[in-house]
Amino acid sequence: MIMRSLFPNRIFRQQSINNSLLLFRKFSSTINEAKFQIKPYKLHRLEQGPATEVICTRDDAIKYYEQMSIIRRLEAASNTLYKEKAIRGFCHLYTGQEAVAVGMENAITKKDAVITAYRAHGWVWLRGVDAVGVLSELTGRKTGCARGKGGSMHLYTNRFYGGNGIVGAQIPLGAGIALAQKYTNSNEITLALCGDGAANQGQVFEAYNMAALWKLPIIFITENNGYGMGTSSERAAASSDYYTRGDYIPGIWVDGMDILAVREATKYLAELCRNGQGPFCMEAMTYRYFGHSVSDPGTSYRTREEIQEVRQKRDPITSFKERIIQAELVTSDELKQIDLNIRKQMDEAMNQARTDPELDPEELYHDVYVNCLHSNIRGPTPFQTNVHKNHWKPMNLTK
Secondary structure, three states: OHHHHHHHHHHHHHHHHHHHHHHHHHHHOOOOEEEEEOOOOEEEOOOOOOOOEEEEEHHHHHHHHHHHHHHHHHHHHHHHHHHOOOOOOOOOOOOOOHHHHHHHHOOOOOOOEEEEOOOOHHHHHHOOOOHHHHHHHHOOOOOOOOOOOOOOOOOOEOOEEEEOOOOOOHHHHHHHHHHHHHHOOOOOOEEEEEEOOHHHOHHHHHHHHHHHHHOOOEEEEEEEOOEOOOOEHHHHOOOOOHHHOOOOOOEEEEEOOOHHHHHHHHHHHHHHHHOOOOOEEEEEEOOOOOOOOOOOOOOOOOOHHHHHHHHHHOOHHHHHHHHHHHOOOOOHHHHHHHHHHHHHHHHHHHHHHHHOOOOOHHHHHOOOOOOOOOOOOOOOOOEEEEOOOOEEEEOOOOO
């Protein structure tokens, strides 16, 4: 009897010890910051580059993982909606290149400007548009960030200038934005991104020339994912060292699959730009898992084995996940919960993007003019930003 009466107490004490150990492990398994080594940068006309040993805090680690994972899930949702024929026209996915956008966005301010090509879904989300605003734009709904009028290739929000359909045209446009920044002494900078295919366009070199002459606060980024529409960069470019393409413009090569490397390189060049030492060229070596667009299988000019090898060895999300877990910045359980939350959030956004209303037919000729000169001129409702929802709403000028 004595043994029986003591046995529950012993179990209770053991459970208390176990709970204490679990509690101890929960808090002792994470630290506030850790140091990471970065693959060496390649420099052009720069005497020194960013540090190759960088610090990442626990908060940043969680934020970067979450942001890259949201973009990955956002593109998976876009792919699904396209195959359902809910998205029409062209659709270019950013899957595999998430570390470039997330690394750069976390190295600049929200007042700085970004302009890119038509692989822009992740970028516009990072700039402030929510998942509904992105996916509804892709499906042509009025809750989209451009009220459904832009679609996949023409996404816009505050300080994000697209989403441009003409190959390479965003580079001279970016130079124009940087010229305005310099003219107004705003202390802001511009990131202008293009792909390795677009880097061969003549207007790119014209923009380089003007930016260098006027010392514009701009970083020209080539996202080298290895392929243009269907041709490898080695077959399309006599020189695939895109960070040297500016010639007289200093440049830097960075591992675009490493978010910390991209962040540090962008921080380094952004500071120099703000000090009047721009422009700069950057090459971010990355990879796209899907074809040029969703309609392109992407396997006629490269092998499935090549794609799979990159996924296994260089994926920007899984490699970052492994590094921050090994460094004890986060636990695997925390990241699993983030994944579950993102999946739920994206499922809800997809459903809304399928069912939200489209614009009424009478709005076909609206939004033609920024300032309506006469009430009889078509286009009486130009866009006005709704900063609370990060969507666009019509402005009534008839009152």
